[in-house]
Amino acid sequence: MDINKLIEIQLSQNDIEVHAKNVAALMEYTLESDQHMDYVIHSMINKAYQSIMPIGGFIINQIEHIDIKSGSIKVNNILFNVGKIIASQLKHAEYAAVFYATIGNYVEKESKKMIETGDLLEGYTLDLIGSEAAEFMASSIHQTIKLEANKNNLNITNRFSPGYCNWDVNEQHNLFSLFNNNQIPVTLNNSALMNPIKSVSGLVGIGKEVIFKPYSCAKCSDKKCIYRNKKSEKN
Amino acid sequence: MEDILVKLGYCVEFGKVDKNAPYPPDMKGQDGADELTKQAIEQGISAAVILEDALVAAMNRVGQKFTEKKIFIPQMLMSAKAMNAAVAHLKPFFNSGEITRKGKFIIATVKGDLHDIGKNLVKMAIEGAGWEVIDLGVDVPTEKVLETIQANPDAKIGLSALLTTTMGNMQVTVESIKSKYPSNAIIIGGAPVNEEFKTKIGADFYAPDPQSAVSYLNR
CATH class of the missing domain: 1.10.1240.10 (Methionine synthase domain)
Known part of the structure; x- marks a missing residue:
C-alpha cells in the first residue's frame, strides 16, 4: 500500500449520479405528486451537470495511536480530537486515509445567484443537487480507498468528517496538513470551512480488524437533519 | 376590495x-x-x-x-x-413612509458554519411579517454582528448554527452582544440548539421554527 502518497481521481460530469427521486425525497416530495417540482429538479440537475468538475484524492498514513476514552487519534505526530463516537469506530485501524472530494464552485455560485435574484426554489434545489453530487464524489473516493485496502487484504471503516459527531470543524487545518505540500483544489478559510463549499473531507480507517458500520442517525444530535433516516449509509 | x-x-x-x-x-x-x-x-x-x-x-x-x-x-x-x-x-x-416596517432584525449564521437554509427560511418569515431584515450571511464573525448592531441600535438579532461544533461560536457571539448591548433581544435557532442551551448562553428566545421567531418578535 502506498503510504504518504497522494492519489487523485477525476471523474467526468456524466460519472456523477444524482437521482431526481432522491432530491425530491430530501424536499419531502415524490416526483409523481408534483409536476412542477419534477420539472424544477430535472432542469436543475441538467444545469448542475453542465459545469461540475468532480475531483478527489486521498493520502494514507499510519495511525500511531487511538485512545477511545479521550476520543483522540494520532497520525503523523498530529493529535486529532475526533470524539468518542469516531474514535470507537476507528478501533483497530492501522492506517488512516485522509481524503477530499469536490465538484468545484459552479453550483454554489449559480445557486447563490438564483437565490439573490429571487428564484428561491430553483436556487435551493440546485444547492441540494450540489450536495448530493459532492457526496457521490466522496463515495467514489471511499470506494477507491476500499479497493486499495482490499488489494492488501485490509478492510475499511465508514468515513468521518470534521464538524460531525462532535469532531470540531477547526481540526480541518490539521487534517489538511496531512496532504503535506500537495496542491489540492480545496482550500480552507480562517473558520476552517472549505472552498469550494461543495466539498467533503475526512478520514477513513483501514486495518485487518476494522468493521464498516453504517451511519447511525440515532447517535447524532441533529434531529432536524434532512438526511435523517433517509440513508442508512453513505457509500 | x-x-x-x-x-x-x-x-x-x-x-x-x-x-x-x-x-x-x-x-x-x-x-x-x-x-x-x-x-x-x-x-x-x-x-x-x-x-x-x-x-x-x-x-x-x-x-x-x-x-x-x-x-x-x-x-x-x-x-x-x-x-x-x-x-x-x-x-x-x-x-x-406611508407604510413602515415593524422594526429591524439582524440575522446571521455564526462563525464556522456555512449552513444557510434555516437562516433563510427565518429571514423570509420575518420579512413576510413586516420586518426589515439585515442578512449578514454565513460564517459571520462576532465583530461583524457587533458592528451591525452599532449601526442599527434598536435591532433584534437572530443567530443560527447547524453544527454541534459551532454552538460554541454562537455562545461567544451571544455573550459579546449581551455584554455590549444587553437590551437587544437575541433569538437563536438551528438543529443542535434548544431551550436549555438558550438559557445557558443568555439568549432571549429559542425558535424551533420560523413562525415561533415571528410570534416572539410580534409580542
Whole structure:
C-alpha cells in the first residue's frame, strides 16, 4: 500500500449520479405528486451537470495511536480530537486515509445567484443537487480507498468528517496538513470551512480488524437533519 | 376590495407569483401576486391594508402550516417568491413612509458554519411579517454582528448554527452582544440548539421554527 502518497481521481460530469427521486425525497416530495417540482429538479440537475468538475484524492498514513476514552487519534505526530463516537469506530485501524472530494464552485455560485435574484426554489434545489453530487464524489473516493485496502487484504471503516459527531470543524487545518505540500483544489478559510463549499473531507480507517458500520442517525444530535433516516449509509 | 385581498392572500399562500407562473398548476393562466397587488393599488386600497390584511396574514398562514408540517421548504420558498413579487409594488410606499416596517432584525449564521437554509427560511418569515431584515450571511464573525448592531441600535438579532461544533461560536457571539448591548433581544435557532442551551448562553428566545421567531418578535 502506498503510504504518504497522494492519489487523485477525476471523474467526468456524466460519472456523477444524482437521482431526481432522491432530491425530491430530501424536499419531502415524490416526483409523481408534483409536476412542477419534477420539472424544477430535472432542469436543475441538467444545469448542475453542465459545469461540475468532480475531483478527489486521498493520502494514507499510519495511525500511531487511538485512545477511545479521550476520543483522540494520532497520525503523523498530529493529535486529532475526533470524539468518542469516531474514535470507537476507528478501533483497530492501522492506517488512516485522509481524503477530499469536490465538484468545484459552479453550483454554489449559480445557486447563490438564483437565490439573490429571487428564484428561491430553483436556487435551493440546485444547492441540494450540489450536495448530493459532492457526496457521490466522496463515495467514489471511499470506494477507491476500499479497493486499495482490499488489494492488501485490509478492510475499511465508514468515513468521518470534521464538524460531525462532535469532531470540531477547526481540526480541518490539521487534517489538511496531512496532504503535506500537495496542491489540492480545496482550500480552507480562517473558520476552517472549505472552498469550494461543495466539498467533503475526512478520514477513513483501514486495518485487518476494522468493521464498516453504517451511519447511525440515532447517535447524532441533529434531529432536524434532512438526511435523517433517509440513508442508512453513505457509500 | 375584500375579494381582491382574499385572492392576493391566496396567491401568496399557495405561491402563485404572476400570471405566467406555472405553479401551482391549478391556477395556471390566472393573475398572481404581482398583478393582483398592482390592481389593488390601482383600486385605491391603502398599501398598509394590502400589506397587513393580505400579505402578512398569508405569510402567517404559511408559517403556521410549515410549523405543523403541512407544507415543506419548497412551498415556503414559492410563497416567499410570491410575497416578494407583491412587496416590490409596495416599495414606493415604504420609501415615502406611508407604510413602515415593524422594526429591524439582524440575522446571521455564526462563525464556522456555512449552513444557510434555516437562516433563510427565518429571514423570509420575518420579512413576510413586516420586518426589515439585515442578512449578514454565513460564517459571520462576532465583530461583524457587533458592528451591525452599532449601526442599527434598536435591532433584534437572530443567530443560527447547524453544527454541534459551532454552538460554541454562537455562545461567544451571544455573550459579546449581551455584554455590549444587553437590551437587544437575541433569538437563536438551528438543529443542535434548544431551550436549555438558550438559557445557558443568555439568549432571549429559542425558535424551533420560523413562525415561533415571528410570534416572539410580534409580542
